[in-house]
Amino acid sequence: GAVVSQHPSWVICKSGTSVKIECRSLDFQATTMFWYRQFPKQSLMLMATSNEGSKATYEQGVEKDKFLINHASLTLSTLTVTSAHPEDSSFYICSARDLGDSLINSPLHFGNGTRLTVT
Amino acid sequence: AQTVTQSQPEMSVQEAETVTLSCTYDTSESDYYLFWYKQPPSRQMILVIRQEAYKQQNATENRFSVNFQKAAKSFSLKISDSQLGDAAMYFCAYGSNYQLIWGAGTKLIIKP
Numbered sequence: 001g002a003v004v005s006q007h008p009s010w011v012i013c014k015s016g017t018s019v020k021i022e023c024r025s026l027d028f029q030a031t032t033m034f035w036y037r038q039f040p041k042q043s044l045m046l047m048a049t050s051n052e053g054s055k056a057t058y059e060q061g062v063e064k065d066k067f068l069i070n071h072a073s074l075t076l077s078t079l080t081v082t083s084a085h086p087e088d089s090s091f092y093i094c095s096a097r098d099l100g101d102s103l104i105n106s107p108l109h110f111g112n113g114t115r116l117t118v119t
Numbered sequence: 120a121q122t123v124t125q126s127q128p129e130m131s132v133q134e135a136e137t138v139t140l141s142c143t144y145d146t147s148e149s150d151y152y153l154f155w156y157k158q159p160p161s162r163q164m165i166l167v168i169r170q171e172a173y174k175q176q177n178a179t180e181n182r183f184s185v186n187f188q189k190a191a192k193s194f195s196l197k198i199s200d201s202q203l204g205d206a207a208m209y210f211c212a213y214g215s216n217y218q219l220i221w222g223a224g225t226k227l228i229i230k231p
Binding site for chain 2: 034038041042043044046049091093095108110112113
């Protein structure tokens with residue numbers, strides 16, 4: 001089955017530093033990847049849609065200069081949290097859609113998530 | 120705009136019993152998809168079952184089945200013969216244009 005690898009699974013960083021999270025589709029090509037944020041005991045909040053070779057589309061209220069997204073290839077998208085602050089601490093999940101599949105056949109494949117803690 | 124509502128923050132069921140999780144949604148579209156995802160403590164999102172809106176027949180996957188009422192915009196999940204491994208957060212999701220809109224989730228507790 002399709003696998004999405006997300007790295008790192010957890011990271012602790014100091015306030016003011018930047019953190020990069022990688023999302024890779026291991027055995028399929030993904031023109032579109034999605035980045036979610038999940039607060040404790042809450043649902044997934046879509047942050048942005050990452051499109052290969054073009055600028056990401058950010059949801060309302062998400063700072064694009066704060067959360068930099070790069071989707072340089074059909075198998076890799078990265079989310080960089082710049083100048084991280086404690087309020088950025090959260091669980092971040094990426095998902096990817098297989099280039100060749102419809103939504104019903106392969107709705108979305110999820111990474112295992114990254115727990116970010118900013119001290 | 121589409122919305123998804125899960126009115127049960129938490130449900131509990133005795134092992135081997137049956138439990139139904141509720142989900143309602145709002146949309147003006149006629150062609151869409153509905154999904155139930157499971158998120159165990161590992162936080163991995165796992166697809167449980169999916170339903171195409173144009174299909175009247177309710178989807179079934181082993182112990183998991185849905186009751187899809189399109190007119191009522193209702194999409195409930197029934198878990199039969201509940202097992203300890205079913206304990207997780209369950210999210211209902213509405214899908215169109217390859218994006219998913221998520222409900223708030225229901226925490227399912229299995230009592231041994």
